[in-house]
Amino acid sequence: MASGKRGNGTGKAQEETGAERKGVKELAQRACEVMAGLGVGYGDVRVREDRHESIAVKNGRPEQVTADRSAGFGVRVLVDGAWGFFASHRLEHEAVEAVVGEAVEIARASARLRGEAVHLAPVAPARAQYETPTAKDPFAVPLEEKLALLTGASRAMKGPNLKLAEAFSAAYEMRQFFESTEGARIEQRIVQTGGGIAATAIGGGDLEVRSYPNSFRGNFATGGWEYVEAMNLAGEAPRVAEEAEALLAAPPCPEGKRTILLDGGQLALQVHESCGHPVELDRVLGMELSYAGDSFLTTEKLGTFRYGSEQVTIAADATVPGGLGTFGFDDEGVPAQRTPIVEAGIFVGYLTSRETAPAIGRTSSGAMRASGWNRIPLIRMTNVNLLAGQAGRLEDLVADTDDGLLMMTNRSWSIDQKRLNFQFGVEMCREIRGGRLGQMYKNANYTGLTPEFWASCDAVCGPEAWRLWGTPNCGKGEPGQTARVGHGVSPARFRGVRVGVKA
Amino acid sequence: MRPAERESRLLETAERLVRTSPADETEVLLAEGRAMLTRFSANRIHQNVGAEEAWAVVRVVAGKRVGVATASSLRAEALDAAREAALAIARASEPSADWPGLPEPQPAKAVDAWDGATADASADRRADLAGAIIASARAKRCEAAGAVRTDDGALVVVNSRGVAAAGSQTQATVHAVATREDGAGYAEGTAVRIGDVDAGAIGRRAALKAVRSRRPRALEPGRYDVVLEPAAVAEWLEYLAWMAFSGKALEEGRSPLAGRMGEKVTGEAVTIWDNGLDRRTIPQAFDYEGMPKRRLALIEDGVAKAVATNYAVARRLGKRRSTGHALPATSAGECLPMHLFLKGGRSSARRLVAEMKRGLLVTRFHYTNILDPMKTVLTGMTRDGTFLVEDGEIASPVRNLRYTENVLEALGRMDGASRRLVLVRGPYVVPTVRIRGVQFTGTTEF
Numbered sequence: 001m002a003s004g005k006r007g008n009g010t011g012k013a014q015e016e017t018g019a020e021r022k023g024v025k026e027l028a029q030r031a032c033e034v035m036a037g038l039g040v041g042y043g044d045v046r047v048r049e050d051r052h053e054s055i056a057v058k059n060g061r062p063e064q065v066t067a068d069r070s071a072g073f074g075v076r077v078l079v080d081g082a083w084g085f086f087a088s089h090r091l092e093h094e095a096v097e098a099v100v101g102e103a104v105e106i107a108r109a110s111a112r113l114r115g116e117a118v119h120l121a122p123v124a125p126a127r128a129q130y131e132t133p134t135a136k137d138p139f140a141v142p143l144e145e146k147l148a149l150l151t152g153a154s155r156a157m158k159g160p161n162l163k164l165a166e167a168f169s170a171a172y173e174m175r176q177f178f179e180s181t182e183g184a185r186i187e188q189r190i191v192q193t194g195g196g197i198a199a200t201a202i203g204g205g206d207l208e209v210r211s212y213p214n215s216f217r218g219n220f221a222t223g224g225w226e227y228v229e230a231m232n233l234a235g236e237a238p239r240v241a242e243e244a245e246a247l248l249a250a251p252p253c254p255e256g257k258r259t260i261l262l263d264g265g266q267l268a269l270q271v272h273e274s275c276g277h278p279v280e281l282d283r284v285l286g287m288e289l290s291y292a293g294d295s296f297l298t299t300e301k302l303g304t305f306r307y308g309s310e311q312v313t314i315a316a317d318a319t320v321p322g323g324l325g326t327f328g329f330d331d332e333g334v335p336a337q338r339t340p341i342v343e344a345g346i347f348v349g350y351l352t353s354r355e356t357a358p359a360i361g362r363t364s365s366g367a368m369r370a371s372g373w374n375r376i377p378l379i380r381m382t383n384v385n386l387l388a389g390q391a392g393r394l395e396d397l398v399a400d401t402d403d404g405l406l407m408m409t410n411r412s413w414s415i416d417q418k419r420l421n422f423q424f425g426v427e428m429c430r431e432i433r434g435g436r437l438g439q440m441y442k443n444a445n446y447t448g449l450t451p452e453f454w455a456s457c458d459a460v461c462g463p464e465a466w467r468l469w470g471t472p473n474c475g476k477g478e479p480g481q482t483a484r485v486g487h488g489v490s491p492a493r494f495r496g497v498r499v500g501v502k503a
Numbered sequence: 504m505r506p507a508e509r510e511s512r513l514l515e516t517a518e519r520l521v522r523t524s525p526a527d528e529t530e531v532l533l534a535e536g537r538a539m540l541t542r543f544s545a546n547r548i549h550q551n552v553g554a555e556e557a558w559a560v561v562r563v564v565a566g567k568r569v570g571v572a573t574a575s576s577l578r579a580e581a582l583d584a585a586r587e588a589a590l591a592i593a594r595a596s597e598p599s600a601d602w603p604g605l606p607e608p609q610p611a612k613a614v615d616a617w618d619g620a621t622a623d624a625s626a627d628r629r630a631d632l633a634g635a636i637i638a639s640a641r642a643k644r645c646e647a648a649g650a651v652r653t654d655d656g657a658l659v660v661v662n663s664r665g666v667a668a669a670g671s672q673t674q675a676t677v678h679a680v681a682t683r684e685d686g687a688g689y690a691e692g693t694a695v696r697i698g699d700v701d702a703g704a705i706g707r708r709a710a711l712k713a714v715r716s717r718r719p720r721a722l723e724p725g726r727y728d729v730v731l732e733p734a735a736v737a738e739w740l741e742y743l744a745w746m747a748f749s750g751k752a753l754e755e756g757r758s759p760l761a762g763r764m765g766e767k768v769t770g771e772a773v774t775i776w777d778n779g780l781d782r783r784t785i786p787q788a789f790d791y792e793g794m795p796k797r798r799l800a801l802i803e804d805g806v807a808k809a810v811a812t813n814y815a816v817a818r819r820l821g822k823r824r825s826t827g828h829a830l831p832a833t834s835a836g837e838c839l840p841m842h843l844f845l846k847g848g849r850s851s852a853r854r855l856v857a858e859m860k861r862g863l864l865v866t867r868f869h870y871t872n873i874l875d876p877m878k879t880v881l882t883g884m885t886r887d888g889t890f891l892v893e894d895g896e897i898a899s900p901v902r903n904l905r906y907t908e909n910v911l912e913a914l915g916r917m918d919g920a921s922r923r924l925v926l927v928r929g930p931y932v933v934p935t936v937r938i939r940g941v942q943f944t945g946t947t948e949f
Contacts, residue, residue, distance in 0.1 A: 056835055066833050069576035074554070084626075089575050106551045109626035113634055115547035142597035163756050202756045206878045260702045265653045274550075286544045290648040290680040293869070296948070373553040398937045414905075416884040421905055421947035423882050425874050436921040443875060447905070447945055478650050479540055479552070501944050503880040503909045 021177075021187075023091075028179040031075055035181055041183040042078040042108075042120060043100075044180040046331060047091070048373040051139060051173040057150040058166050065143070066340065073371035075103040081117025082110035085155055087374040113298030120354040121363045121491075123334050125184035130328025134224030138171035138193045141225045149233065153197050156237035159245040161201040165237075168217040169195035169228050170472070172484065176179040176331075182389045184333035192324060194220030194470055195228040197237055199244035208247035208442055211426055214265040215409050219482065220470030221322045243428060246440055253429050253444035255500035259404035260446055261397055261493050266426055268469035268487035271409045274450040275307075275314055276384040276485070277362060278419035279341050280367075281350040283379075285359060291478050293417025296450070297347060299360055308454025311389055311492070314342040317349055318366060318382035323486035325384075329368070331377035334366035341384065345455075351379050371481035378477045383468065383486035389460025394491045394502060397461055399435040405499060406437065407432045423501065425467040446499045453494060461490035506617050506671035509535065509657045513577070513671050517661035520582050526563035526590055528605045529663045532791055532831060533577060534558040536656025537622075541629040541860045542877040544648040546637045549628060560791075562832040564605070565923035567598040568800035568912030571832045603818035607823055608665045614779075614786035620697040621673035627651060632677060632702040639706025640681045645688075645713045646742060647706060647833040649679035653697060660793035668793035674785055675700045676928055680887055681709035685719065685949060686900065688712020689866050689887035691734065693928050695785060710889040712866060716900035719949070724904060726940040730855045731893070737931035739866045739881070740775070740843050746876045747911070748777075749803050750812035750826075751837045754819055759877050759911060760807045770915030774850070777828070777840035784842045785930045792829035799826050801840065805915065811840040847934035848920030855919050855937040859897040862937075863904075864890040864897065879911040884947065905945035913938050 024047045035043035049071040056063040074087035077100070084107025088099045107202045138146075151168035157165035172192040179185050196218020198211040213219040213231055221227050262270060277283065278295040286294055297305070318336035320326055327336055332354050341349045350360065351367040356379065368377035391397045398406060412425030429444030430437045466488055506870030517531040535557045542550040557573045559582055570592030574585040629651040640647035652675070659669040675697035681688045690708035692700045720803040731739075745752075752758035760768060779787040779796030789795050792814055812820065816838050828838045856864055866888030874880040885903045892898060919937040926932050 061599070062780075064835050065570060065596060066587075067572040067591045067592060067835070069573065069581075069585070069588075072554075072575060082548065083551055085550075085552040087552075087556075089555065089557045091576075102553060106553055106626040109541070109630040110548040110551040112541065112627075112630050113546075113548040113637065115545060115549075143592060147595065147597075174797060200757070202877075205877055207757060207875075286646075286648060287549055289544055290542075290650065290678060374556055376550060376552055412872045412874050412882070414870045414882050414884070416903060416905075416947045417869050417886055418949060420949075421884065421903075421944070421945055423905060423907070425872075445874065449948070473629070473837070477541055478550075478652070501882075501907050503874070503878065503907050503942065 024177045027073060027091065027093060030096045030102055032179050032181050034097055035077055038100065038104050040077040040079050040104065040181065041081065042181055043076065044178065045073060045075050046176055046178050047073040048174065048176040048375060050372055053139065053171045054151060055146055055169045056166065057154045058164060060155040062147055062149055070372060074373050075100050076376060077103045077107050078118055079104055079107035080111040082107050082114045083118065084110055085376045118355055119358060121357040123354060123364060125182045126179065126329060126333055126335065127185045128328065129187045131189040132191055132222040132326065134191050136225040138225045139173060153233035153237050156234045157197065157199045157241035159201060159241045161203040161245055161248055162199055162241055163202045164200035166198045169234060170217065175268055178331065178333055180333055186329045186333055188328050190222060190327055191224060191228050192220055192222050193224055194218050194472065195231065197233050198234045199241040199370050201244040203248050203249045203336050206248060208244055209411065210240045210244035210247060211409055212240045214469060215411060215427060216473065220324045220472045221468060222324060222326045223322055245429060247442045250440040250442045253441035253500045255502065257496050258496045258499050259401060259493065259495050260499065261401060261404060261406045261491060263394065263408040263491050264467055264489050265409045265469060266407055266424065267489045267492055269413055270424065271386050271487050271489060273413055273415045273469055274379040274419055274422055275341065277351055279350045280379045281352045281356040284350065284471060285356055292476055296418040296420050301347055302360060303348055305347040306345055307342045307451060307456045308345045310344045310456050311457050311460050312342055312345050313387040314384065315340050315387060316365065316382050316384045319486060320383045320468065323383035323468050324484045325382040325474065325486035330366040331370050332364065332368045334364045337366050339365040351381060353379050370485060371483060375481050378481060380483040381485035382476065383488060385488035386460065388463040388466040388490045391459040391461045393465045394461055397459060397491060397493055398432055400439060401432045401493065402434060404432040406432055407446060422450065444499065445501050446497050448497055448503055453497065456495045456497065457492055458495055459493040461492065465490035506657060510659060510669035510671060512659055512924065513659040514661065514667060516577055517659050520586060521661050521663050524563065524586060526565050528564035529564050530562040530605050530832065532560040532660050534656060534658045535577065536654065538654050539629065540650055540652040540855035541633050542650045543633045543637065545646050546641065548633055551626065552624040559585055560831050560833055561585045561589045563593050564602065565590060565593040567602040568593040568596045569602065570596060575834060585936060598636060601819055603666050603815055605662045606666065606794055606814035607793055609795050611668060611789045612780055614788045616695050616786045617671040618673045621653055621675050621697040623633060623768060624653040624697050635702040636679045636706035639703050640710045643710035645681040645710040647679050647681050652676045658757055662792065662793065666875065668789040670788045672787065674807050677702050679705055679709040681711045681713040684717050686717035687715045687887045688716060691928060693926055713788050716888050719900040719902045721946060722901040722904065724943045724945055726942050728859055728937065728939050729941045730859060730864045730935060730937045732866050732935050733925040733933045734926045735865045736933040736936055737927040737929055738871050740845060740931050740933065741929060742871055742873060742881055743879060743910060744840050744843060746873060746879050748840050749836060749838055750810040750816040750820055753810045754816060759879050760810065764807050766807055767805050768807045768919060769802060769805045769911045772917045773802055773805050773914050774846035775802045776800045777811060777842050778844060779842040783924065783926060783932050787842065790827045790829040790833045792825065794825040794827045794829060796827045811838050813838040843931050845933040847924050849924050850919045850921055852921050852935035855921065855935060856892055859892045859937065862892050864892055871928065874907065878909050880909050882907045892920035902949060903947050904943040906941060907944040908942050913941055916940060
């Protein structure tokens with residue numbers, strides 16, 4: 001059932017929301033009545049509104065501020081064991097019949113080229129409300145206040161070669177009412193907030209970026225503006241600028257096979273690309289083959305395949321407070337849950353849906369999410385977390401390393417369509433000699449094959465270094481969808497990794 | 504709904520919003536349409552979706568302070584709310600000293616980019632196309648995965664300086680990956696008119712490649728001459744556009760062309776231009792500020808000639824006019840060329856392979872990303888049909904390889920290109936090319 005807490009909107013807003021809510025529920029109910037009348041095998045409707053605010057500050061002044069609002073409803077039906085989906089921006093009762101009719105017509109066309117009929121894993125129809133907590137609703141915080149924080153941070157980044165001193169924030173609100181012909185009725189409000197800074201130094205035909213707390217516009221979580229305030233962006237800004245300048249003068253990372261330590265931001269993306277995506281069961285079953293690809297983690301490997309060393313335990317957990325992939329129910333009405341993925345190095349679980357879970361004899365892991373009212377839910381990562389080990393803090397792991405490289409903050413990522421061969425670039429790299437950080441390198445990267453790489457993991461830092469990272473730009477599906485997902489990690493060490501690939 | 508009727512309704516809606524705006528300047532972009540997509544895998548349709556969508560982008564300027572807000576509805580209250588939200592942003596923001604104002608109207612040439620049969624294509628029609636691909640795959644004992652997509656949309660841009668541009672576009676796009684055992688092959692097709700897409704032939708091409716790419720052998724990484732098919736060429740162009748051809752990247756010093764305009768930046772065989780008016784692409788008459796599209800030479804005979812701009816970037820770069828490459832006002836990137844062409848040569852795809860002593864034939868790339876934007880260094884994998892060529896013949900399929908390469912330099916080593924240019928999703932219009940010594944830095948297990 002529902003978890004999380006009710007929000008803190010103003011009285012006026014609640015009053016308006018009350019009227020809107022009633023209309024939304026009536027529309028959803030009407031859609032289910034029409035679906036039942038047309039004799040669909042299964043049907044669901046999501047009435048959804050998304051708000052998004054994006055702020056970008058460049059060189060001390062606002063570069064771009066946008067406020068997006070998107071609302072509509074999508075109807076998904078199973079007819080003759082085949083899927084159809086149609087969605088409309090027309091949030092009107094008069095549109096419901098036509099939209100359901102289009103979904104049914106599409107499903108009938110699917111049935112012409114159907115394989116085995118779709119059978120959905122059972123789920124108890126939930127009637128619930130869920131809301132993520134916020135201390136400071138990011139949409140209620142005055143824009144002037146948000147701009148002041150970001151311009152302050154931007155202005156605190158200075159340097160002779162610093163061409164871009166950028167600060168960002170973004171806030172997302174998703175309100176959704178889900179109703180199914182099985183009787184589920186679920187109302188959710190999820191608020192996500194994030195931000196960060198980036199210093200770009202350019203000179204001598206080179207460009208170096210240093211970011212905080214993460215690259216590509218920062219870090220993100222479910223929560224409110226308090227999350228951005230706690231980042232101390234202005235306080236970190238001088239260091240970030242200095243490091244960008246220092247990188248410009250640093251030598252490139254030498255080529256070789258080395259011990260590497262990955263910081264949290266980089267390790268989060270490593271988990272995302274080399275574990276999160278290959279355990280999506282729709283990929284494994286070929287449903288994404290022509291676009292993002294499939295997976296090396298085929299079903300016969302479940303329960304036996306050695307994915308990594310004994311240090312490696314990974315779980316997908318949609319219930320972690322604050323995770324960017326945290327929610328109450330997925331977009332099929334399945335409750336958020338924790339799913340073991342890798343246990344002491346052995347591959348044990350997938351991210352699944354009601355359609356795909358029966359292929360491995362299980363029920364849905366509750367991972368189906370749509371990026372908006374106009375898209376179908378797909379299997380998406382929740383918070384795919386590398387569990388903490390026993391290697392203490394990052395400083396302790398550095399001290400425990402005789403000869404290695406510390407790779408920090410992602411700059412570039414690429415991986416093959418079965419998720420085996422990867423290559424990641426990082427913003428900054430530091431030599432480790434005798435347990436101490438030394439020489440800085442720029443343009444560092446590392447490459448490998450997923451199972452070999454995770455098998456080489458010999459230490460994971462402890463709970464004191466474990467934190468959540470948000471990936472707000474996870475792409476999948478056709479038409480394209482962008483999901484916001486989370487990864488909890490603490491830094492880790494890998495042996496014998498190829499580094500310094502050059503063009 | 505027919506295009507003229509829809510465009511005039513959208514124009515009226517946008518003009519009302521501009522006319523009644525209290526802001527110093529107002530720009531309204533309205534888009535409306537239907538996007539339908541049928542997806543198949545393992546020879547069956549497994550996802551089948553459609554949506555009717557509307558998108559409004561309102562940009563207002565108050566005392567040189569700019570605000571942008573969007574809505575997904577064309578209803579008056581939603582549009583008024585978006586304008587109000589944009590105004591609130593502008594008022595809370597700071598004046599932009601170099602704000603040049605919204606652009607003045609410029610005459611745009613009409614393009615033929617709309618087709619009734621594509622706009623009206625039913626789920627059954629898309630299933631027919633999927634079925635044709637699957638039948639082609641089955642004939643070669645392959646399984647097919649892919650998608651059939653049809654889009655119909657109208658776009659209008661109106662601003663308070665008198666811009667009032669309207670246009671409609673349809674597009675039909677098909678792509679397929681055929682697989683048989685450990686072999687995979689890819690083919691695609693895209694056109695304004697669904698009748699111009701031959702799904703059966705696309706299925707046959709993909710299936711033929713799948714059959715030929717079975718039992719790939721492992722190949723050591725290293726430098727290989729390559730023949731890149733159009734989908735692979737287009738992927739490099741896409742990333743070059745991001746890194747090099749945006750006026751904003753040039754202005755910020757992030758472009759590898761910064762400070763090198765008029766200089767030779769790659770080989771003489773390389774000529775790249777953008778042209779939204781060309782019938783060979785998916786034409787578009789104007790950009791997202793309503794400025795006319797025209798041919799823009801980006802690299803000519805290896806020499807950097809120009810970058811793409813919107814109006815504000817053009818003025819900041821000291822130009823009088825936009826090149827007609829504005830992105831919607833919601834985009835921080837501001838401008839990008841989106842109808843790229845690469846000049847062809849005098850050869851054919853077949854001859855490029857036949858003349859190669861030893862090298863690789865690459866169908867397409869996967870998961871390309873930027874390692875070093877200033878040096879245009881990309882990395883990515885090959886996918887769905889990679890072959891070793893020896894003495895002008897395909898000797899064997901090979902396992903996929905990772906490349907890490909400076910692509911502007913690599914294009915400079917192009918020693919042959921097909922005369923025929925092919926329209927690839929994006930849209931890009933490109934030849935098959937042969938390049939000497941592309942660096943492959945890793946391999947995978949399939």
